Amino acid sequence: MTAESADTHGSGRLLTPQADAARATGAVFPPPRAADTGATRGPTAPPGGTPAGPLVADAVAVLAAGALVFAADLGVLLLAVGAGLGTVIVLNAHGGLYRTGPTASALDELPGLAARSLLAWAAVAALLAGTEPERALGYPALLLLPAAHTPLACTGRAVVYAVRRQQARRRPRSTLVVGSGPTRDAVTTALLTHPEYGMRPVGLAVCGPENTPETAPEDGPRLPVLTSAEDVSRAVIQNAVTHAVFTTPPTHDPAAAALARRLTDHGCAVW
Incomplete structure (x- = not known):
């Protein structure tokens, strides 16, 4: 897959071909926030605040x-x-x-x-x-x-x-965790168990080696696994997502880099 094909906003696979198995989880997004239902937003301030x-x-x-x-x-x-x-x-x-x-x-x-x-x-x-x-x-x-x-x-x-x-505890920001395997699950668990970080995971975007099975973490809330670029865009809009945490640098993979650009276009802060 090339970065160009992954970055097409109309359609296309997201990151791993075997990710269709994750759709069987049937996870449902939390109710969308009332504010900010547009497709794009301005730059998002980091949860750590300003200097x-x-x-x-x-x-x-x-x-x-x-x-x-x-x-x-x-x-x-x-x-x-x-x-x-x-x-x-x-x-x-x-x-x-x-x-x-x-x-x-x-x-x-x-x-x-x-x-x-x-x-x-x-x-x-x-x-x-x-x-x-x-x-x-x-x-x-x-x-x-x-x-x-x-x-x-x-x-x-x-x-x-x-x-x-x-x-941050009182006003957590909706967050997508992007990655695969145990590292992604560990990051998700850390964000869920440390509300003082100000990031509330609302979905998991598949991103990793093709031989890595993609499933939602067994512990904690049942989160949807996003397997296409359209899923990511829909999740960002429905849940007013403002942050995305990549478990590996997106520059290491063309498809991940395309996803990072898509999230940035939506006004998300990429970590």
């Missing part, structure tokens, strides 16, 4: 740490906080600390936050030494700044992620 929350947490941490050391001099405070915040944002963005995702953890980010905080305040100290020699930072202040900044930034991010998880 705004971590950015605010970093800004508050920089301001609080700067105020602790430079409170007696407003001019130096503004210079230090401005330079420190700009450096922190650049370093954290370069380190991937503003990437959104359903499993973000402040504790996992703590080492990166600490290292970048130290670098940022060292840059601020160098700036002050060059522009305000009489106000150059001593070693105690240079150690105090990252020591105060890091736990504040980590705590702020932990609060942001906790709020996001609560919101």
